[in-house]
Amino acid sequence: MDIRIVIVDDQAMVRAGLRMVVESEPGMEVVGEAADGRDAIAVVRRTSPDIVLMDISMPRLDGLSAAREMLDAPSPPKVITLTTFDSDENLYGALRAGTSGFLLKVSPPEQLIEAIRVVHSGDALLDPAVTSRVIASFAGWAADPSPSPRLDDLTPRELEVLGLLARGLTNAEIAGRLYVGEATVKTHVARVLMKLGLRDRAQAVVFAYESGVVRPGAAA
Incomplete structure (x- = not known):
């Protein structure tokens, strides 16, 4: 069964790039997109994805608030936070809210695919050592x-x-x-x-x- 993915980012070009990477990989399917947190919640409720790739800084409702609401629902998806890292002070809060990990927006395509597979498998972290250092710094x-x-x-x-x-x-x-x-x-x-x-x-x-x-x- 394919891994069902929703992409959430306020930039259309970023969403298109992520979709292209994901859909080029066998066994993965993009089932929805959203440009802000409020729309993302509606899309997730409608499509019941396995994974949500979630930007943090977005209009109407930011990704952190949207993730909290998604993860409080019954049978929630797993959320991977997309971040610029060096300027995003919400990273620690995103992990604390229950997201399953993070990914730099400048990461290579193969790292995105690996992150999705690892999180979907239940390990939850793309790189535990990196994540622990990030948490320590925050x-x-x-x-x-x-x-x-x-x-x-x-x-x-x-x-x-x-x-x-x-x-x-x-x-x-x-x-x-x-x-x-x-x-x-x-x-x-x-x-x-x-x-x-x-x-x-x-x-x-x-x-x-x-x-x-x-x-x-x-x-x-």
């Missing part, structure tokens, strides 16, 4: 770390996995660090997400920073 946008009572539900090993995940390690790297199989790490990650009530790895990274499990600049 940590000033978050409130002071405050331990969450939900951490009490984690076993010591699960807490260790959460810390390594938040520092940007992949499943394979965590497996090597803990001397266990990668399948075991995947099981731990799944249990961490379930116990903490988190959607994916992106939310787990944000949660770990906000709850003080890891702190910006901490070594992996």
